[in-house]
Amino acid sequence: MYKLLAKLNKIILPSFTRQQLDISKAKKWQLALIGYRYYITKRALG
Secondary structure (H helix, E strand, O other): OHHHHHHHHHHHOOOOOOOOOOHHHOOHHHHHHHHHHHHHHHHHHO
8 A cells, every 4th residue: 555655655645855845944844745755665674
């Protein structure tokens, strides 16, 4: 299930590393999105 979510995240959600987002200047919703993507990716790999 997490592998499928990880693939969907990669396709649908924006990549902040490509946009060179500075974490210290990120908005709350961007931080929440980063945390969500991290959680799903960690679960998919583990």
